[in-house]
Amino acid sequence: MKAFDYAAPASLPEAVGLLASQPSARLLAGGTDLLVQLRSGRKDADVVIDVKKIPELNEISFNPADGLTIGAAVPCYRLTADAAIQSHYPALVEVASWIGGTQIQGRASLGGNLCNSAPSADSIPLLIALGATALIAGPAGRRSVPVDEFCTAPGRNQLAPGELLVSIQIPAPAPFSGAAYLRFIPRNEMDIAVVGAGASVTLSNGVISAARVALSSVAPTPLFVPAAGESLLNQMPTAEALEAAAKIAQEAASPISDMRGTAAYRRHLCAVMVRRALELAVARAQEIN
Amino acid sequence: MSVKVQVQTTINNEPVEFLCEPRQSLLECLRDIVGLTGTKEGCGDGNCGSCTVKLGDRIVTSCLVLGVEAAGESITTVEGLAHGSTLHPLQKAFLDHAALQCGICTPGFLIAADALLQKHPHPTEEQTRFWLSNNLCRCTGYDKIVRAVQAAAIEINGAAQ
Ligand SMILES: Cc1cc2nc3c(=O)[nH]c(=O)nc-3n(C[C@H](O)[C@H](O)[C@H](O)COP(=O)(O)OP(=O)(O)OC[C@H]3O[C@@H](n4cnc5c(N)ncnc54)[C@H](O)[C@@H]3O)c2cc1C
Ligand code: FES
Ligand code: FES
Numbered sequence: 001m002k003a004f005d006y007a008a009p010a011s012l013p014e015a016v017g018l019l020a021s022q023p024s025a026r027l028l029a030g031g032t033d034l035l036v037q038l039r040s041g042r043k044d045a046d047v048v049i050d051v052k053k054i055p056e057l058n059e060i061s062f063n064p065a066d067g068l069t070i071g072a073a074v075p076c077y078r079l080t081a082d083a084a085i086q087s088h089y090p091a092l093v094e095v096a097s098w099i100g101g102t103q104i105q106g107r108a109s110l111g112g113n114l115c116n117s118a119p120s121a122d123s124i125p126l127l128i129a130l131g132a133t134a135l136i137a138g139p140a141g142r143r144s145v146p147v148d149e150f151c152t153a154p155g156r157n158q159l160a161p162g163e164l165l166v167s168i169q170i171p172a173p174a175p176f177s178g179a180a181y182l183r184f185i186p187r188n189e190m191d192i193a194v195v196g197a198g199a200s201v202t203l204s205n206g207v208i209s210a211a212r213v214a215l216s217s218v219a220p221t222p223l224f225v226p227a228a229g230e231s232l233l234n235q236m237p238t239a240e241a242l243e244a245a246a247k248i249a250q251e252a253a254s255p256i257s258d259m260r261g262t263a264a265y266r267r268h269l270c271a272v273m274v275r276r277a278l279e280l281a282v283a284r285a286q287e288i289n
Numbered sequence: 290m291s292v293k294v295q296v297q298t299t300i301n302n303e304p305v306e307f308l309c310e311p312r313q314s315l316l317e318c319l320r321d322i323v324g325l326t327g328t329k330e331g332c333g334d335g336n337c338g339s340c341t342v343k344l345g346d347r348i349v350t351s352c353l354v355l356g357v358e359a360a361g362e363s364i365t366t367v368e369g370l371a372h373g374s375t376l377h378p379l380q381k382a383f384l385d386h387a388a389l390q391c392g393i394c395t396p397g398f399l400i401a402a403d404a405l406l407q408k409h410p411h412p413t414e415e416q417t418r419f420w421l422s423n424n425l426c427r428c429t430g431y432d433k434i435v436r437a438v439q440a441a442a443i444e445i446n447g448a449a450q
Pocket of ligand 2: 331350351
């Protein structure tokens with residue numbers, strides 16, 4: 001690895017100041033993307049700024065009114081062990097236990113997963129389905145961006161130079177709501193999704209009153225498909241309705257062929273995975289509360 | 290070359306200080322600076338788990354940790370498992386079950402399995418395989434490793450209720 005300096009600011013203002021004064025700095029959370037990229041020479045840095053000492057980036061907090069705040073640097077193993085996340089966001093526990101394996105989860109954060117902005121990032125379709133927003137800090141202060149608008153191209157996102165992600169905020173789950181993320185991978189673990197599907201559903205008197213669907217690995221960015229969720233509004237969650245929504249998501253996908261699968265195979269999988277994710281989200285909406 | 294940094298840490302319950310460049314991985318620091326060569330390098334990119342160490346309250350691949358990040362932390366490497374010349378029950382079970390051939394993956398499996406048994410005193414086969422999915426072995430075919438871990442669980446924690 002090329003030489004760089006290391007800094008570990010203890011506060012957000014210090015980190016923002018440092019970032020402003022160091023144009024070629026890179027931010028380090030768990031390093032499971034960054035250190036691989038630095039070692040392979042795909043990225044370089046004069047300074048690596050470790051964000052894990054900043055208190056706000058390390059917090060998990062939940063309350064029934066405001067929902068869940070996940071500090072950008074919180075590693076997956078803390079998410080899977082958190083009692084509030086276990087009871088209110090079971091799909092988040094699942095995705096955090098599927099990113100890499102045990103050792104990767106000891107380091108990997110959802111903030112890093114989001115900021116790395118890979119089309120295959122496993123947490124992003126679920127965050128989109130859950131209606132999450134990204135809280136960003138920079139020289140001009142703070143702003144929020146919906147996660148469904150955050151990624152702009154492979155490896156690129158809305159963060160402007162000098163900005164960093166502070167936290168991911170997820171609304172409190174509505175009564176009779178459920179969410180799910182499912183991915184199709186050649187192995188059972190430790191692999192990149194061929195297709196991933198995130199879904200959330202809210203029921204009112206048995207009728208769908210809100211639904212969101214997003215996909216990974218089938219477009220240059222994680223893909224939010226508003227029309228798929230909207231097609232379910234005011235419908236009973238029947239097999240036909242879920243199938244029709246899955247077809248809409250499939251139409252929106254623009255997959256490529258690579259070593260994990262052909263475009264046609266991925267397109268087929270889109271419909272299957274979205275339907276199954278919707279089924280699981282509906283089952284959870286019916287069982288909880 | 291950037292300025293070297295002094296790192297104060299605890300390794301296998303002993304205070305340790307070392308001097309490293311910020312770009313050096315914890316794996317490099319352990320092996321090449323501190324001289325603890327039990328931790329192995331396979332892939333260097335987080336996939337094989339041969340470099341697994343315990344860092345604080347969880348296990349990590351030390352090839353994807355910077356040595357400077359170890360400041361103030363507590364690390365356990367494979368050298369920390371045995372008590373003097375008495376092997377840890379996991380080490381003994383690996384020998385008894387022939388859970389290694391070339392042995393390069395073994396230190397990583399031992400550290401990962403030790404963390405598993407602290408979390409799940411009697412892991413099922415599925416829990417064991419899922420937990421160890423970040424560790425690759427090209428020799429044994431994994432079955433013997435899984436059996437060794439389950440045998441060690443009984444040795445350490447008694448028979449499952
Ligand atoms: C063996 C292995 C298996 C993996 N398996 C999976 C998998 O199954 N699914 C999956 O989705 N990913 C997987 N990954 C990729 C990676 O682990 C995840 O993307 C992880 O969530 C990244 O988080 P991190 O904390 O390690 O990020 P880092 O590597 O620290 O950072 C990632 C990027 O985000 C930037 N960044 C970090 N924090 C901030 C911040 N606060 N503000 C702005 N920018 C920031 C960094 O500069 C870097 O560009 C795997 C990686 C490895 C090595
Ligand atoms: S050497 Fe670290 S995971 Fe392979
Ligand atoms: S014993 Fe050779 S790689 Fe596992």
